[in-house]
Amino acid sequence: MSERTAWTVLGGRVIQPAPFCIAGILNLTPDSFSDGTGALPPLEKQLARAFAMLDELDAAGCGMLDLGAESTRPGSAPVPEDEELRRLMPVLHAVKARRPDALVSVDTCRAAVAAAALDAGAQIVNDVSACCRDAALTDVLAGRQPGYVLTHGGKEHFAGLMRMQPAAGVAPVVQLVRFFERELNRLVRAGLKEDRIVLDPGIGFGKTGEENWQILRDIEQLNTLGRPLYLGLSRKSLFGWLLDLPAGKRDTATQVVTALMAARGVPYHRVHDVTATARTLRMVGSCTPSPAAVPRNA
Numbered sequence: 001m002s003e004r005t006a007w008t009v010l011g012g013r014v015i016q017p018a019p020f021c022i023a024g025i026l027n028l029t030p031d032s033f034s035d036g037t038g039a040l041p042p043l044e045k046q047l048a049r050a051f052a053m054l055d056e057l058d059a060a061g062c063g064m065l066d067l068g069a070e071s072t073r074p075g076s077a078p079v080p081e082d083e084e085l086r087r088l089m090p091v092l093h094a095v096k097a098r099r100p101d102a103l104v105s106v107d108t109c110r111a112a113v114a115a116a117a118l119d120a121g122a123q124i125v126n127d128v129s130a131c132c133r134d135a136a137l138t139d140v141l142a143g144r145q146p147g148y149v150l151t152h153g154g155k156e157h158f159a160g161l162m163r164m165q166p167a168a169g170v171a172p173v174v175q176l177v178r179f180f181e182r183e184l185n186r187l188v189r190a191g192l193k194e195d196r197i198v199l200d201p202g203i204g205f206g207k208t209g210e211e212n213w214q215i216l217r218d219i220e221q222l223n224t225l226g227r228p229l230y231l232g233l234s235r236k237s238l239f240g241w242l243l244d245l246p247a248g249k250r251d252t253a254t255q256v257v258t259a260l261m262a263a264r265g266v267p268y269h270r271v272h273d274v275t276a277t278a279r280t281l282r283m284v285g286s287c288t289p290s291p292a293a294v295p296r297n298a
Contacts, residue, residue, distance in 0.1 A: 005228045005267040008195040009147030010123035015062070015103070017228075020262055020281040022063040023105060023126075023270040024053045025234065028087045029071045040087065047094050053274060054099055060278035064124065066270060067092060067117075068107030072128045072205075084113050089120060096121035105149070111136035118144050126270075127151060128205065130183055142191030149230050150187070150197050152179050153205025163206040172211045173218035176201050180225050198230040198268055209241030216257065219264055230268035233257055255280045263288050 007015040015021055026049060030040045041049075050065065057063030069087035070079050079087075088106065095102055105124035106117035111134045114125045118140075124147035131137045141148055153163075164172050180199050188194050199222060203212050222229055239245050239253040255276055258269055262284045271277045 004223070004226075004265075006195070007147055007198055007228055007268070008193070009103070010118060010145065013103075013123060015064075015147070017267040018062045019267060019285055020062065021268050022057065022060050022274055022277055022281070023066040023230075023232075023268065024057050024063060024274040025270060025272050026050055026053055026065055026067050026091075027071070028067060028069040028091055043090055046091050050091055050095050051098065054095070054102055056274040056278070060274060060281075063274065063278075064103035064105050065095065066105040066107055066126055067095075067122075068126075069113075070108065072107065081110055081112055084108065084110065085116060088113065089116065092117060092120050092122060105147070109133040109137065111140045114146075115140050115144070118146055123147055124149065126200075128153070128200075128202065131187075138187065138190050138192075141187065141196075145193060145196055148187070148192065148197050149200050150180065150183055151200040151202045151205070152176055153202030153207060164208070164211050166208075166211075171218065172207065172214045173201075173221045176215065176222060177225065180222070180227075184225065184227070194227070198228045199225060200230045200232060200270075203231065203233055204236040204238060209238055212236075212238040213242065216261065219261060219266065223265065228268060229266045230270065231258075231261055231266050232270035233261070234271040234273070251276065259284050 005017045009015060028046060053065060057065065067088060069084045092104065095104060104122040105126045106114060106122045107126040108114050108117065109127050109129040114137060125141065126149040127137060128151045130150055130152065164175055184194065184197065187197060201215050201222065203215065234254050235247050235250040239250040243253060245253065251273055254271065258277060259280050262269065262281055269277060
């Protein structure tokens, strides 16, 4: 296991990418940009999808189920806290009842939702707001020590705190390095252990199409921060911006860029299509030389 990719989550469990780890997206919302229909599916259908994805993640060899009960897409309306809990908790309880060992991440910005999910067996908090929406989330993280996805950009109602500043003449990836350095220091000072944190550059959040691609071109520069990288590229707007593709036609583009990022050292990938991504990452692992195999003068 590489120290650069290891991630410790709630209870001290260490995730060991082999060499990659997949986070399977399960939207418990009616308005997801990717698969929203305008109506929340019945609980039975949601559970069937959750159990099927758990089987896919098992076949992938290293993965987690990422449950989100409030859409984080740009333009989406926030939901009340009680509604987020109403959508999330029945699925989470059912998943942990069937599979107590399942690795589960909860996609939330709220302290109370994160605490309830951790009490119910989730091990990871995936927060697109970097604690900007609910400052009390920092206290939950410090007190409980879950795995934590620290994300840049967030939803537009708090993205102003994390937006790229093109007028500054500083490359987007350098702005990200500065943001992550500041937030890592803040979280560690508050009491969250650094080995609990992975870094998500927030592709598609608070960035132009060109800025998204600039960050991906310069992705290795984020390795200077010493924490693993976690990318959520699946069906994102950057593919629409570059290729003029609607959300439902972006799966091939997602797999291509996921492969490129994995080959450049990104170990954690948050996706909708677990099986296709597992195949993609197996191929990357099969054709990427190990560091020991690369000549020193290469």
